[in-house]
Amino acid sequence: MNQQAPTLHATPIVLEGKPLSFADMVRIGARRAPLAADQAALHRVAEARVVVEQTIANHQPVYGSTTGVGAMKDVEWTPDQLDAFNMGLVRAHHFGTGEAFSSETVRVAMAIRVNMALTGRVGCTTDLVEAYLSLLAADVVPVVRRTGSIGCADIGLMGQIGAVLTGAGEAMFDSRRLPAGDALAAAGLKPFRLAPRDSLASISTNAVGYAAAANAIREAAGAVRVMLATALTTAGALGASRDPWKAVAHVGTEREAGIGAWLYFNAKGWDWPDATHIQDPLSLRMMSQVFATGFETLVAAGKILLAATGRTDDNPVVAGGQVLTSGGSLPLDVTVFLQTAQLGLAHIARNSFNRCVLLGNGGRRGLPVNLVQPGAIATGFGPIIKLAGELFARVLTMTNAISPMSMVVAGGIEDEAAFLPLVVERLERQVLALRRLAALEGILAAQAMDISGDAPGNVPGIIYALVRRHADTYWQDRPLSAEVEAVEQALASDALMNELISHSTIMELDEFFALGPVA
Numbered sequence: 001m002n003q004q005a006p007t008l009h010a011t012p013i014v015l016e017g018k019p020l021s022f023a024d025m026v027r028i029g030a031r032r033a034p035l036a037a038d039q040a041a042l043h044r045v046a047e048a049r050v051v052v053e054q055t056i057a058n059h060q061p062v063y064g065s066t067t068g069v070g071a072m073k074d075v076e077w078t079p080d081q082l083d084a085f086n087m088g089l090v091r092a093h094h095f096g097t098g099e100a101f102s103s104e105t106v107r108v109a110m111a112i113r114v115n116m117a118l119t120g121r122v123g124c125t126t127d128l129v130e131a132y133l134s135l136l137a138a139d140v141v142p143v144v145r146r147t148g149s150i151g152c153a154d155i156g157l158m159g160q161i162g163a164v165l166t167g168a169g170e171a172m173f174d175s176r177r178l179p180a181g182d183a184l185a186a187a188g189l190k191p192f193r194l195a196p197r198d199s200l201a202s203i204s205t206n207a208v209g210y211a212a213a214a215n216a217i218r219e220a221a222g223a224v225r226v227m228l229a230t231a232l233t234t235a236g237a238l239g240a241s242r243d244p245w246k247a248v249a250h251v252g253t254e255r256e257a258g259i260g261a262w263l264y265f266n267a268k269g270w271d272w273p274d275a276t277h278i279q280d281p282l283s284l285r286m287m288s289q290v291f292a293t294g295f296e297t298l299v300a301a302g303k304i305l306l307a308a309t310g311r312t313d314d315n316p317v318v319a320g321g322q323v324l325t326s327g328g329s330l331p332l333d334v335t336v337f338l339q340t341a342q343l344g345l346a347h348i349a350r351n352s353f354n355r356c357v358l359l360g361n362g363g364r365r366g367l368p369v370n371l372v373q374p375g376a377i378a379t380g381f382g383p384i385i386k387l388a389g390e391l392f393a394r395v396l397t398m399t400n401a402i403s404p405m406s407m408v409v410a411g412g413i414e415d416e417a418a419f420l421p422l423v424v425e426r427l428e429r430q431v432l433a434l435r436r437l438a439a440l441e442g443i444l445a446a447q448a449m450d451i452s453g454d455a456p457g458n459v460p461g462i463i464y465a466l467v468r469r470h471a472d473t474y475w476q477d478r479p480l481s482a483e484v485e486a487v488e489q490a491l492a493s494d495a496l497m498n499e500l501i502s503h504s505t506i507m508e509l510d511e512f513f514a515l516g517p518v519a
Contacts, residue, residue, distance in 0.1 A: 044120025093159025239275025
């Protein structure tokens with residue numbers, strides 16, 4: 001996503017406490033539309049705030065507002081101590097380390113925080129909502145180092161955003177990384193005074209994890225979308241039977257039938273080789289089932305994630321005219337479904353790896369071992385197929401579930417966690433490996449087509465042409481590292497995704513994940 005100023009005449013995205021879409025989050029991250037808060041939703045925020053203030057006025061303790069947090073939950077602050085406590089709370093939770101999230105992800109995280117507050121369940125002030133919207137409008141983007149959350153409210157991540165509101169920490173402004181106070185001043189903004197409840201509301205949410213998960217799910221869907229095209233290219237190079245793609249419409253799930261129909265349609269338009277006598281290897285025959293299941297797990301994770309953007313995960317919450325303690329800060333549903341998607345991606349990786357081995361083993365259609373050109377003195381592609389195995393192993397090792405791991409902190413008060421940001425990071429690593437695996441499969445398939453004298457069309461023709469723009473036909477042994485990386489980058493480009501979608505859309509998937517151009 002390219003950073004840009006919001007289009008002056010673009011229709012605003014109105015946040016109202018309802019689930020966001022992937023397209024919404026793409027627009028927010030790339031600043032393609034201004035943001036506004038729904039007035040009725042702001043009224044809900046104000047009403048919930050009255051409940052909090054009345055509770056405090058009645059001398060009832062409110063967790064994180066008049067009391068400490070975590071192991072200090074029983075420490076009560078006097079009215080004259082509240083300013084110092086609220087200022088210190090966000091700054092104490094600025095403990096993230098390491099590489100920073102992208103500005104796109106942080107923008108989306110701030111928008112999710114606002115959207116959750118607009119449910120009217122948080123009890124923060126309307127001023128806090130406006131403060132976040134002001135940061136977004138001015139494009140003051142807090143620097144959020146990504147290591148610092150156990151996935152039970154992103155306190156170490158959100159604390160880096162909340163600290164910037166007060167003038168502490170760092171922020172990106174005008175393409176510069178600045179001390180927060182300097183960034184605010186340059187944008188014409190002032191440090192924000194956090195009222196009781198505003199401080200905890202600025203840290204006790206999983207908004208960063210949700211924003212990062214949304215981006216990772218979308219990137220994974222895009223990678224699988226491309227791998228479907230490289231898989232079809234291999235099927236053509238090996239002369240696979242197209243019958244299973246017709247059969248699945250009669251015996252498969254709805255998603256399997258849709259993927260089968262896409263494969264069958266996009267195999268037409270050129271002289272498709274016919275090398276099959278009775279049965280193809282399973283990695284060819286079961287492509288519809290493998291890819292459909294992979295997509296299904298991503299859709300399920302995506303739906304759960306989008307629902308989470310439209311409800312509050314704060315503690316405490318305001319409901320029924322009361323301030324109630326809540327267990328909603330555990331993002332377990334999102335995390336578990338995301339881990340299921342990781343398993344689906346591992347099956348897609350294995351499917352691709354198996355086809356790479358088929359291509360390298362030779363035999364089908366008389367292809368030579370290692371795809372060495374007839375008469376050439378070369379080792380060929382045998383060694384690089386080990387890379388395919390390593391990439392598959394990378395994807396597979398990210399599937400071990402980590403969300404059930406035991407962790408007890410804060411004097412035994414905090415003994416549940418989901419590790420959502422770490423799960424997201426593992427999904428991101430899977431996507432990187434999948435993209436490289438797609439590049440490798442595309443290169444091998446193109447070599448097989450050249451040896452057989454194929455002239456592929458339709459989607460295989462698109463993939464073949466892309467590969468040949470970055471990697472020549474293999475005649476003699478040469479270094480392949482840079483070529484694999486160049487093909488990988490081209491396969492991951494917006495240009496290819498746009499071409500695939502304009503050529504033959506998978507409507508419900510392309511629209512749901514906002515693949516292709518987003519205005």
